[in-house]
Amino acid sequence: MSRVVYLIALLTVLGGLPAQDPPADLCGRYVNEDGFRVLYLWGTPEQRGFAQGWLLADVIVRNLDADLTKLMGRARKNQYEERLIKTVVPRFAFSADEEAELAGMLKGIEARLPQEERRIGLLGRALSLADLKATNTVGDWMSLGCSTFVVDGTYTKDGAPAVARNFDFPGFRMVLDDQHIVVHAPDGDSLGWVGVSYPGSVATMTALNSDGVFISIHDVMVIPSLLAPFRPNVPRLCALRRVMRDVSSVGAIASVHERLKSWKTMYGNNFMVVTPGANKGDPFAGVFEYDSRYKATDGVHLRVTDHLDSKGQPFLLCTNHHRVRKPRRDDPEKLCRRYNGLRDAVVGIDSSAGVKVSAERLFEVLSVAAFPKNDQPQARYRHGTTHQAVAFTGSKELWVRLGVVGKNIRQITPRRVKVSEALAAAKAFSSKR
Missing domain, CATH: 3.60.60.10 (Penicillin V Acylase; Chain A)
Structure with missing residues (x-):
């Protein structure tokens, strides 16, 4: 895949989860005022990540699924798995705080969505930590x-x-x-x-x-x-x-x-x-x-x-x-x-x-x-x-x-x-x- 195809595959689509009370200890709030969206985060890196994952789980997962399916076209899933997830993403080094925040984000997504709703259709599997790391290299590959x-x-x-x-x-x-x-x-x-x-x-x-x-x-x-x-x-x-x-x-x-x-x-x-x-x-x-x-x-x-x-x-x-x-x-x-x-x-x-x-x-x-x-x-x-x-x-x-x-x-x-x-x-x- 080209540099552009790598990145296009990681984009997102707006979605909305049914109303659900947040965990009492959630370290974040998401406010949408007439299309002006603000995400507030506090706490440890893992707590901040968990909050974003829980608050935006639907957006992160469903949009990766939709755009990966649409934008990879006829490319096979192993081009994403082998060339990006296994070859490209490991070339990037996240700090300890960034790693903790990403791990927390995955936990937040898993806490908000059942496994079937975390599934990326084209890949035939649930969203992984490697997918989140790939999403955070969009600025490098695009x-x-x-x-x-x-x-x-x-x-x-x-x-x-x-x-x-x-x-x-x-x-x-x-x-x-x-x-x-x-x-x-x-x-x-x-x-x-x-x-x-x-x-x-x-x-x-x-x-x-x-x-x-x-x-x-x-x-x-x-x-x-x-x-x-x-x-x-x-x-x-x-x-x-x-x-x-x-x-x-x-x-x-x-x-x-x-x-x-x-x-x-x-x-x-x-x-x-x-x-x-x-x-x-x-x-x-x-x-x-x-x-x-x-x-x-x-x-x-x-x-x-x-x-x-x-x-x-x-x-x-x-x-x-x-x-x-x-x-x-x-x-x-x-x-x-x-x-x-x-x-x-x-x-x-x-x-x-x-x-x-x-x-x-x-x-x-x-x-x-x-x-x-x-x-x-x-x-x-x-x-x-x-x-x-x-x-x-x-x-x-x-x-x-x-x-x-x-x-x-x-x-x-x-x-x-x-x-x-x-x-x-x-x-x-x-x-x-």
Whole structure:
């Protein structure tokens, strides 16, 4: 199977379980308000996993079954079992916490659904832990698009950077019907954070933590090194999760740089990281070109300016095509069109004294690089911008548009999530259980 077929087979379909009282000690809540879905999780990793598994069991299982049957077409089940489950998935190394959360998720699914309802029809067996691990490598095996820009504190009311991001992906059910906001409460060893995720995932694609650190991912077409299949690789969406849990605002850029060097990855990435806590003289944002090319930069190159002559500019841009290692990257005619269009729009933001940028204005600029173009509606399985986010790192606010089939992302009304309020809600839920 091709790289795309691997991933398409792992997608999800919206389903609904009959009303059932949750276990008294369930460490999660799932709230759906007019299509804006929020999953609150707290407790130990295993408890968080169990909660997601129990709350979203129907969605995770039934959708894998439906899409695997539809999208594998004439391919035989052993292509999934032998080539993905037994060959590809073992090449990825989850942390102890991630392993515990995935194991807890399977237990939650098993507690919610009888064995027959956990059955994947094409495979002739029940959902397994390996299937959940495969679901959490979707971000590695399926190409992303994406774009992000950040402006410094001269543009904002509180003097902290603001960032806006497009997540571009084929219009699968997991990122249209089922993507949701996940709220991870802090524990004794981690920060709390809020991000965009999908059912069955222990990770995130776009996120903001309680200390104001923001992160987003972009795909880069880099062929894995020959050694990549023979070493443990971090699932790249899990790398984002780890940054959110562990990295505070002061010294964030340097901290992420060192961590990524130790987390080997199979494919190419651009990570945009933004912090409100940069010390004087330190960068307020950086693009990490993170891949399997280790000889020159240990697999991680930090870019804090866009061009060789752009030192000190008040913004930083990133797309999945624009990076230092691309030949002739400083020739504007050689850069990707989305990058050039977005850069022109960012330059056009009024940063004069007394004029401070709003979330609405940042969404307007961001949409220059969104898909489909010309306000065409998002179609099932077609490439498009499946979510947009704007983050104010000082006030720790995340504004989100979750895409839907039949609407262009620009037509979606953004919803505001204040990190402190979301974490307080998780704490309130936990006290009532």
